[in-house]
Amino acid sequence: xxxxxxxxxxxxxxxxxxxxxxxxxxxxxxxxxxxxxxxxxxxxxxxxxxxxxxxxxxxxxxxxxxxxxxxxxxxxxxxxxxxxxxxxxxxxxxxxxxxxxxxxxxxxxxxxxxxxxxxxxxxxxxxxxxxxxxxxxxxxxxxx
Numbered sequence: 001x002x003x004x005x006x007x008x009x010x011x012x013x014x015x016x017x018x019x020x021x022x023x024x025x026x027x028x029x030x031x032x033x034x035x036x037x038x039x040x041x042x043x044x045x046x047x048x049x050x051x052x053x054x055x056x057x058x059x060x061x062x063x064x065x066x067x068x069x070x071x072x073x074x075x076x077x078x079x080x081x082x083x084x085x086x087x088x089x090x091x092x093x094x095x096x097x098x099x100x101x102x103x104x105x106x107x108x109x110x111x112x113x114x115x116x117x118x119x120x121x122x123x124x125x126x127x128x129x130x131x132x133x134x135x136x137x138x139x140x141x142x143x144x
């Protein structure tokens with residue numbers, strides 16, 4: 001029996017706070033409160049050594065159901081397709097034109113936030129339609 005009760009998803013990125021705030025908008029997540037004794041995350045960040053300032057940020061599901069998302073600054077940029085990606089489940093239970101309409105509506109909401117539409121994958125005998133997108137640093141995700 002597994003003893004793991006929670007997990008977080010970690011993103012390597014160039015600008016942790018910017019990417020975290022993008023995903024807050026996508027998923028309805030929130031930024032957790034800063035550590036005790038600090039009014040803001042900025043106040044806390046300024047106490048860190050200069051090389052660590054802005055190096056990480058996180059967001060959480062306000063309902064406590066979804067995993068915590070953690071964003072850490074890395075020196076290298078993204079060069080290949082993600083080996084792991086998020087599926088944002090906006091069309092669950094929908095099929096055909098109704099599903100496509102839900103995917104397109106969510107795509108239209110996310111593009112002004114900085115998301116990029118990559119490719120619509122139409123339903124086949126095994127899978128329903130999904131829409132491949134990229135976040136503001138080029139990480140792939142699917143509207144599913």
